[in-house]
Amino acid sequence: MILFKRKTAGEAIFDGLNGLVMLLVCFVTLYPIWYVLVHSFNNGTDAMQGGIYWWPRVPSLDNYRAVFENTGIMKAMGITVAKTVIGTAAHVFFTSMVAYAFSRRELVGRRAYMMLGTVTLFFSGGLIPTYLLIRDLGLLDSFWVYILPAMFNFFDLIIFLAFFREIPAGLEEAAKIDGAGDFTIFCRVVLPVSMPVVATIALFHGVYQWNDYFTGMIYINNSDLQPIQTFLYRVVAQSSSNQMLAAAPGGMAKNVTSQSIKLATMVVTTLPIVLAYPFLQKYFVKGFMIGSIKG
Template sequence: MNLKALKGDRDSRIFDIINITLLLLFTIIIIVPLWNVVVSSFSSGRSLAEGGFIFWPNEFSTENYQAVFRDDHIWQAFFISFAKTVVGVITHVFFCAMVAYGLSKKNLRGRKFYMSMGVVTMFFSGGMIPTYLLIKDLGMLNSFWVYIIPALLSFYDVIILMNFFRSVPDALEESAKIDGGGHWRIFLSIFIPLSMPAMATIALFNGVGQWNDFMTTKLYITDQSLYPLQMMLYEIIVQSQTQSMQNIGSVAIETTTKGVQLATIVVTTLPIVVMYPILQRYFISGVMLGAVKE
């Protein structure tokens, strides 16, 4: 028994060493490029002109960030990104939760038909041109609501919430019905609070998708007052590539454009980095422990 225990401890230590080594390498692969982007954004145009990897800025400068925040379009784009992310996340999660609540009931008429329709949308879509024509006929071109309404429903998120709702004990719903609660009362007072871990996870993923989305703007928006931050970053990158291809301007102009591009990347990424630790505490799925005593 002692030999087996020693062998098991040795295998466990080897496994831990391999895991730690792989995780350290994976962490370095992620952190080093991010560090280079952040440090380069605080470097002067002369340092960026030298090229190469920058571990620490030789000439510390905030000119790139000053150029970003001096632009009124950046502030407008930041407001659009913030508004469409907040409104989009709230409406998406609430709408998916309502659909999931209904589909989680086995006595719902036509439930199998609705499920089949939803599953089909997970694998097939109408395509870009039919979707554009639909958005145009609905009058949502150059409208803020083109960011919100088409993103209201994701059947994948509905399935996640539906399975989570099924884990809610029937005793809670029955006790609420005895007290005179209807479906809306049960949904808002019982299912929503108990499903916070699943809803927070969906909110985080949907929020990241909304914040990083620029394709919707590129397809359906021509009004620059409705451009989000990601579209502004896209235009900065395209302009810098165009200048490089056409050899327009001096090296100082090109490096300044690169510095502004890096500063914009940091500005657009920072809100997600800040929000993730705040939402992470909702991932703990032990909310329902002790909800029912049997």
Template sequence: MMKILSRETKGEATFDIINVIIMAILCFITLYPIWFVVVNSFNDGMDAARGGIYWWPRIFSLAAYKTVFANNDIITSFAVTVLKTVIGTVIHVFFTAMVAYPLSKRDLIGRKFYMTVGIITMFFSGGLIPTYLWYKQLHLIDNFAVYILPAMFSFYDLVIFMAFFREIPDSLEEAAKIDGSDDFKIFYSIILRLSLPVIATIALFHGVYQWNDYFTGVIYIIKKSYLLPIQTYLYKVVSENSANQAISLQPGVAVNRRVTSQTVKFATMVVTTFPIVCVYPFLQKYFVKGMMVGAVKG
């Protein structure tokens, strides 16, 4: 008996060791590219062009970050990104929740038809050219609203909201109706206040999407460059500049010969990623709860 327990203990210990090694390798593969970008962003540009910087800066320098924040285009793009992320997330969460609430009621007239149409949109779309022509007819080209209106609603997020709303006891709504509350008041006063976990989850999903979205700016912002978000600006920096090219700043700003487009790209990546990384830990507990919505319960 003792030999059997000893073998099981050794087997569990071996499994734990292998598991830890695999997880350590996966963590390293995931985190090292981020560390590489951060390290090179803090290194002297001309020195970084030589290569060989892997673990820490060889010649520490803040010149790349000074260049980033000295460029008014980057600052404007950063402000556009913050604005569209905040406004877009708030409107998306509220509108999607407002649509999901009545659809979570099985006695809603036409519910099956609405659900069928919504499911079809999850798998099929009109394509880029029809979408562009449609946005043009709606005067969304070169318009800040192109970041907000098309992203107001997501059927995928609606399904998550519906699953959560069905977990709320019907007795709460019945008691509110007895007290004289209508459906709108019940939704605003009761349902939304009880839905913080799923609201935080959807807000995180959509907030990250809005923050990282560069494609919308590339396609639909043509003439008004001041409406470009930071991710689109970063995309243009990456695609248009070579690794060793010196950065030319705006008129009236001195050119720093110790800065290259490569280090500015790295610095811009850090600046654009840092805010969303800081927000995630505060929403993580709600995110985990929201992801469990609709899970099979034993």
């Protein structure tokens, strides 16, 4: 028989207050998103009158038509998808390969490499030296500026390293007996048994690549190479929304405003990753737990 302990008055009050505080935090967090969503589906001219808080007063899809009829946002979406897929694959493969080398006890200078890598977790060269390096490498106004500088991250290496150290040494020894070299062992033995950490790092870096606007803002002048988040930044912070409004068809222009186009653009650019995140949450939690408990 399971006996339930009766709560004291103090515990009941604490639980009630705790629940109210959590509800308030959820409301403060979610309502701005709902507010943007409601206004993006409302007639832009009508929304300028104010008074819309919970539901669209004059529902309209013209804001989204104005966004999707703009060729710039479609190009930016394609760049973002391409750099997210290619950048994530390159980052996972290269960082995991370096981490596997670090996990080998016979690696000469491993302690020195770890010390140098640890320094990079706290200090960086700064924006100006980094920009000069990118320029000298010929990566300005190049798609590869999204890929090459982000191929390696020492924090992700630490996560990979903690997982690789838990792999039984017998697996690698059996592969060596069969004549496999280090690279073959890494590709055909280590990576297949490391899919949990591979998925975790892929999600970490994929979200970073999707949300990154700073790289496109600093290193890209060619509008055909800007990602969706940089496009969103320019729509919100500059006059791009007015240009989209001017380009809207006559029958649509009277129903949209620069503000309503901004809100619709924000929804379009953030919706894919917002919808994907709930399905990926368990991998993020598992990624933080890798290597935290030793048997």
